[in-house]
Amino acid sequence: MVGWGRGCGGSAMDRWQETVVFTESEMEVQDESDLETFLQWAAALGVSDSPVTQSEVTTCPSPFCLGHSICVSHFPDAGGRGLAAVRDIMKGQLILRVPKEALMTSESLRSKDKKLSSVLCKYPTLSSTQVLAVALLNEVNKGKVTWWYPYLKQLPRSYDILESFGRLEIEALQMDEAMWTAERAVEKGKMDWGEASVLMHELNLKPQLSTFKAWLWASATISSRTMHIPWDSAGCLCPVGDFFNYAAPGEEPYHSEILKTRRNMSPLCDTSFGKVQNAGKSIEELFDANAHRLIDAGYEEEVAAYCFYARRNYRKGDQVLLSYGTYTNLELLEHYGFLLHDNPNDRAFIPLEPDMYSLCSWPKESLYIHQDGKPSFALLATIRLWVTPVTNRRSVGHIAYSGHQISAEHEVTVLEWIVKNCGSFLGNCSTSLEEDELLLETIDKIQDYNVSMDFGDVSRACNSELSAFLEMNGRKLCGQVQICRNTRSIHRWKLAVEWRLSYKRILRECISHCNKRLEDLYS
Structure with missing residues (x-):
């Protein structure tokens, strides 16, 4: 699964107060020059990726907080900046710890x-999220004198x-559900x-x-980068920890190799701060102790730190990913500003008759189509009842609710109903799937070249x-046109088209x- 998320987004917040616009090359240079300072700053606060046992720690001392297990790297096709394994890592192993003193929270900023x-x-x-947003802008306002300056410079400039x-990007979503979600998000922000x-x-x-543009930046920083803490619903900003990119839950590329690597790992290791416990336990038992983790x-609290664990086995050079939770592409776009082209948790909905919702006790959000095209259990059961004559529904209801087809002939009617309604929904969209693919190719050209373009094929x-x-x-469509690129606007437009295409x-x-x-039923 391609990883995206907190690690991506570009360069630092340096000189935000003057809203300086850097070229891409200037921003890359700035990133490289600032990164070492940031990693040294984090190391001084106790942020560390060193293995739990001293036997695994490299003998070469380092002033940086990374380099023992993971390092900052760049993945152009998988989220941009992220974290890579510098050695083989076993699933469930502690790979990063960030002490409470290094977490940016409303509490720490106020103190x-x-x-x-x-x-x-x-x-x-004011809500806890509003308070954190104001506190974050207050730190940016201090410029270089803020204690958080090395961290603030690592935050993306835009989201x-x-x-x-x-309005253009919202309308490009096309689907009423997505447009309403976006409009609600914009209105809430204002x-x-x-x-x-x-x-x-x-x-x-x-x-x-104090502008809305600055507020959007602070709000988006909190939405896309904060992590849960038990004492503040706004969460915390976690230096270094927010470099991890996202992988959807359920994606286990090395599932068959869970216990095949790092067999020589010390059986005394524990997932806390180097505590020597579990003496005598096998590596399999230690793995099982962490296998229950859902995130x-x-x-x-016992070690007063945010701890990160490997979600699967990683080989040296692999991007190390983090699962924030289960999200559809629309939810990822709403809260994090990206989507996955092959998201196993994505889903689509088709319009249903109002009376169909009264046929079952399932919530509306359970009546969906899976990413692989299969109707959900609840949707299939509901449609099976819907196409059944009203007088027969009571007698066959138990069959539909159990997930079984009522009869072969009846199932044909169910499937034909789904095909017809999916086709009708697609037919009512202002652009076809093929047209969206062509439009994406055009957007790619706009992003890649600041030259005259021929739109004749669109x-x-x-x-x-x-x-x-x-x-x-400030341009008009007339066969060929010199494109003046607005990078962020183009990217958001592209995201909207990608979302509707995926849908x-x-x-x-x-x-x-x-x-x-x-075909199987007909044969």
Whole structure:
């Protein structure tokens, strides 16, 4: 599974106050020059990736917090900046620990700033997330004098969560559900900013840090990069820990090799701070002790640190990934600003008659189509009851609820109903799946070349979107045009088209799946 997420996003927040725009090459140089300083800063706070047992620690001392188990690397086709294994790592092994003192929380920011702490007392109605956003902007406002400066410089300059989408990107989603989700996110962002504006004014933040654009940056930083902590619902920003990119749960590329690597690993190792426990236990028993983990990281009170564990076996050079949880592509786009082209947890919905929801006790969100095109258990059971005559529903209800087909003839009607409705839904979209693929190719060309382009091959269905984008950039669609690239806008537009294309592919897969089953029933 391709990894995306917290590690990606580009360069630092240096000179945010002046809203300096760097070229890509300048940002890369800045990243390289700042990274070493940041890793040294983190190491001084106790952030470490060293193995649990001293026998595994390299004999070469290092001033950096990484290099024993993982290192910062770049994965152009899998999330951008991320973390790579510098040695073979076994599933369940502790690979990074970040002490509480290194976590950026509302509490830690208030404790270091008396003015912030005093002013916040006047605004008890603000949510914990609003408080953290204001506190984050307050630190950026301090510039180089802030204690967090090395970390702030590592944060991305912009994000692509739905809250940052403009009207063009929202409309490009096409599906009502997705457009409504994006509009709700934008509206909530504006409301939160409005409620916090008085507080930001009282803190004397620089004008550019009190704008909605700055608020979007802070809000997106919190949405896409914070991790759960038990004492604050806003979560914490975790230096180094937020370099991990995302892998969807359930993806286990090396499942068959769980116990094949690192057989010589010390049986005395424990997943806490080098405690020598579990003496006499086999490596299999130690693996089993961590195999129950549903996520890869968490704050552990007994050691006062955020601890990260390998979600699977990794070979030297592999990107080490983190599972934030189970998300659909729309949820990933909403909260993290990216999507997966092959997300096993993605799903699609087709319009159902209002009365269909009363046939079952399942919630609406359970009536979906899986990423592989198979209808969910609840959706299939509901449709089986729906196509059954009302007078017969009571007598066959137990069969439908058990997940079985009522009869071969009846199942044909069910599958034909699904094929018809999926096809009708796709037919009502303003662009076809093939047109979306062609539009994506065009967007790629726009991103790759700042030269004259020929749009003659683009269908009329896509012309309105192209025209809207070009007009937004002060251009008109007329055969050939010199593109003036707005990088973030183009990328968000591309994400929207990729999302709707992925959604349509699920419906097409569903049609193929049902047609194959129909062939089996006909034969």
